[in-house]
Amino acid sequence: MTxxxxxxxxxxxxxxxxxxxxxLPPAASRGAQAAPGAVTAGxxxxxxxLPAVDPASRPAGASGRPAYAPxxxxxxxxxxxxxxxxxxxxxxxxxxxxxAAAVGVIGELLITFGVILGLxxxxxxxxxxxxxxxxxxxxxxxxxxxxxxxxxxPEAQLAPHYDPAVxxxxxxxxxxxxxGFGESWGTIHVPRWGLDYNVPVVEGIHKEKILNKGLIGHYxxxxxxxxxxxxxxxxxxxxxxxxxxxxxxxxxxxxxxVETSQYYFVYKVYGRxxxxxxxxxxxxxxxxxxxxxxxxxxxxxxxxHPMFSAKxxxxxxxxxxxxxxxTEGSLEELIPEG
Numbered sequence: 001m002t003x004x005x006x007x008x009x010x011x012x013x014x015x016x017x018x019x020x021x022x023x024l025p026p027a028a029s030r031g032a033q034a035a036p037g038a039v040t041a042g043x044x045x046x047x048x049x050l051p052a053v054d055p056a057s058r059p060a061g062a063s064g065r066p067a068y069a070p071x072x073x074x075x076x077x078x079x080x081x082x083x084x085x086x087x088x089x090x091x092x093x094x095x096x097x098x099x100a101a102a103v104g105v106i107g108e109l110l111i112t113f114g115v116i117l118g119l120x121x122x123x124x125x126x127x128x129x130x131x132x133x134x135x136x137x138x139x140x141x142x143x144x145x146x147x148x149x150x151x152x153x154p155e156a157q158l159a160p161h162y163d164p165a166v167x168x169x170x171x172x173x174x175x176x177x178x179x180g181f182g183e184s185w186g187t188i189h190v191p192r193w194g195l196d197y198n199v200p201v202v203e204g205i206h207k208e209k210i211l212n213k214g215l216i217g218h219y220x221x222x223x224x225x226x227x228x229x230x231x232x233x234x235x236x237x238x239x240x241x242x243x244x245x246x247x248x249x250x251x252x253x254x255x256x257x258v259e260t261s262q263y264y265f266v267y268k269v270y271g272r273x274x275x276x277x278x279x280x281x282x283x284x285x286x287x288x289x290x291x292x293x294x295x296x297x298x299x300x301x302x303x304x305h306p307m308f309s310a311k312x313x314x315x316x317x318x319x320x321x322x323x324x325x326x327t328e329g330s331l332e333e334l335i336p337e338g
Contacts, residue, residue: 159329264323
């Protein structure tokens with residue numbers, strides 16, 4: 001290869017590259033003097049360290065910052081925290097806020113529903129008892145106030161017991177008149193449930209007009225108290241006074257006493273059964289025996305089962321053990337001890 005006439009030799013070229021001074025523009029064109037300790041352009045050429053850059057020499061953005069300065073608040077105005085893009089799979093902030101608001105509304109609705117449900121439970125379990133007991137008390141007062149109602153002698157005189165097999169009750173010859181719908185047969189005592197248990201029993205088993213008033217209803221077309229056949233009754237087990245609430249506590253031999261205007265009829269528990277509502281056989285003249293001719297004096301208690309459900313019926317049967325005339329004295333079972 002040949003050299004051109006004006007081309008230096010290779011040694012001179014290397015020296016020129018090594019020692020050639022760096023020409024800098026005048027200080028006036030560079031702006032203000034570099035700060036003490038800052039790396040100059042000349043030093044950068046020989047040391048490889050980046051030179052200091054005067055911020056004033058950079059083009060300014062809208063906020064006075066360099067145009068490439070980090071943006072805050074979603075822009076270059078420097079306001080607010082850094083704007084972050086939502087993570088992958090994460091909804092934008094406005095959608096999350098709307099979702100939180102919806103959850104809050106649903107929560108308030110559930111709380112309101114819970115309050116309403118709680119008030120309904122209080123009404124169903126407590127207030128219906130208060131109202132029904134008040135109505136039953138009023139009916140009992142009317143029964144006792146009737147001029148035909150006989151009060152036992154005030155002294156602790158005990159009435160003799162009459163075995164119906166030996167001394168049939170007077171109702172065999174002179175049956176009690178069947179009351180009209182909602183009218184009273186008398187009251188029912190159950191000593192196992194307390195000596196203060198004394199609930200009116202009236203004709204009919206209508207739910208709203210009789211049972212919901214805290215009364216015991218008598219199945220129409222079944223026999224009256226003390227008569228041969230089946231004296232069948234019904235009452236609530238929970239709510240509305242719940243006259244038969246403790247029916248499951250009865251055991252064989254317990255007394256169920258029907259008090260009419262003049263007589264006591266004392267039945268003794270002997271059996272029980274749980275059936276479905278359509279099992280009307282339990283109130284037949286002879287329970288569970290269709291077409292059989294009755295010879296016993298039976299009483300039937302029917303109520304809902306299980307508790308707080310009307311899916312089935314709890315049945316108690318009793319048989320008349322004896323009867324007494326109220327004019328002759330009181331029943332020992334109804335006299336408080338001591």
